[in-house]
Amino acid sequence: MSALFSSLTLRDVTLRNRIGVSPMCQYSAVDGLANDWHFVHLGGFASGGAALVFTEATGVLPEGRISPACLGIWSDEQVPMLRHITQFIEARGAVAGIQLAHAGRKASTKRPWDGGGAVAIADGGWPVKGPSAIPFADNYPQPETMSLDDIGHVITAFADGARRAVAAGFKVAELHAAHGYLLHQFLSPLANTRTDAYGGSFAHRIRLLCEVAQAVRAVWPDGWPLVVRISATDWAEGGWNVDESVQLCARLATLGVDLIDVSSGGLAAHQQITIGPGYQVPFASRIRREASVRTAAVGLITEAPQAEAIVARGDADMVLLARELLRNPHWPLEAAHALGEPGPWPDQYVRARKR
Template identity: 50%
Template sequence: MSALFSPIKLRGLALPNRIMVAPMCQYSADNGAANDWHFTHINMLSLSGAAMFCIEATHVEATGRITPGCLGLWNDATEAALKPILASVRKHSKTAVAMQLAHAGRKGSSARPWDGGQQIPIGQGGWQTEGPSAIPHKEGETPPHALDAQGLARVRDAFIGAAKRAERLGIDALELHSAHGYLLHQFLSPISNQRTDQYGGSLQNRMRYPLEVFDAIRAAFPAEKPVGVKVSATDWVDGGWDLAQTIEYAKELRKRGVDWIDASSGGVSPKQKIPLGPGYQVPLAQGIKEATGVTTMAVGLITEPKQAEDIVASGKADMVALARGMLYDPRWGWHAAAELGGEVYAPPQYWRSQPSTQKALFGATTFGAR
């Protein structure tokens, strides 16, 4: 039996396989609101064969967006825009739908990647960013304002508000984004956090605010629904955040009932030196899993079914999350099931697509039409 296509339970959520479509920013929203692009994108990937689809980084306030085109969930308009999309997914797919809640911090006010990705000046459509310390991401950028007590409370409350809106939308699970150099990762890393109060300095202090936000979301979201956390397990910069600190963070999250750790890396500094290669982040997920026992997801340059199968079967991680591979092959889960002897759900309109040489890929054996 395929390990990748074996079931797993995350709190009250039962998943038929170990594949998640990773959250992927589309930079295509209108003032934070999802539109027809998201309708197409989300519905397409909800039929990938993955047990869970995670909606892209969904920002909890307008100033927390990475770009002007980033998705949000901070008011009635952004909530309403997602309703018809989710209704369509529920009608045609059995995938669980998760959502990643995020705040960009000092990496906000940026142009879309295809427009260069650089910081947008305030006088040219940009906005004042905020962070743990008044340190810009790149030399020459406008520094963020350091969040004071009132600002910290405001952002935490924005995460709570977004979690409650996600529940009203019927979202099955949440992932808290504390990776890729965005706000919560900025608090964790000594590169971006040089505060001298209770939120800076020691590891315990740097973890304090991300843990407060996790606690707030966990309390606001139904107890039976899982909440995971995405981490950058290393900054890939000497003197920055690293795997040992990540393990301590994961231990604290486990005490608080975290349901998974999604192990990515990098993003907090342009000085990073990332050793790219197939599955290059898998050892990070493995290190977290072995040290803490927390359910882990491996992500990053996982492209082949046998590669994903080995990751799960060998115990390096409990699940895999695919991003670019799913964009390139939106039926990746189907093809992996065919190769590994698994089964996936597909709507009956697509049953006849199964090659005659494959057995019961969709859990059905006969397809008839007059």
């Protein structure tokens, strides 16, 4: 039997296979509200055979969005359309997951196809805050240093967002602590130069993420899994590194985190990444072994035998795909055929299944 197409149980939630959809920003919302684009985009992955379908980074506060066009979960008004989406995903046999996020110093930026960089206040942007007054890059907003009250407000917002996510029908919650966004900013000495209880030592730099995990776990149903996405390394001298990631993930496991989604980079504009097929898989493998926590592998995973080997070797418990699924939302069905498995074909599409 294929390891990739075996089920995976996290708490009381069982995934039909080991293939998930990575969170991918769509920059297509208005006032944080999901719409038909999100319904078709996310629903298509469920029909295509994926087991776990994550939303894009979903802002727990309006000022926590990456761009003015990003999804939000800070208002009850945002729940009904999200619930419509999760109901369809579940009806197709997949599990709906939400990525709860705050962009911190990387907020208030333009959509990629609009050129990126800061959105001016006059054009709908907003003042941004981060752990320290260090901008991500010259064309990004200048952040204000967060106060302790600001930090407490963010922790509460993550918990409130999780409550709304329950109402919206999500069964998996992921905290976005990767790619240079707020929770990652607190982890890295390159973005966090604070001298209080949230900066300096390793224990202080991981404090915010740990407190957010505890706050979300307290309101998230006991039978549903909590995931954290991390950047295992900043790929920059003096930044967050893999050794620290192992220590962090061992700590998160004690706080009720069930799986670590292991990515990398995004914190430093001067990062130097060595890219190749499956280049981040060794990070997921090491964290899985040394921190004794389940992991998901991501990054240039494109072929069925490659994904099968990752799971079969025990490098990770599942794989999350992004761009490959944008190219082919039915990749899981094709992978099943390649591996000699029947695959979770929708009844409406069975006539197209290869024999």
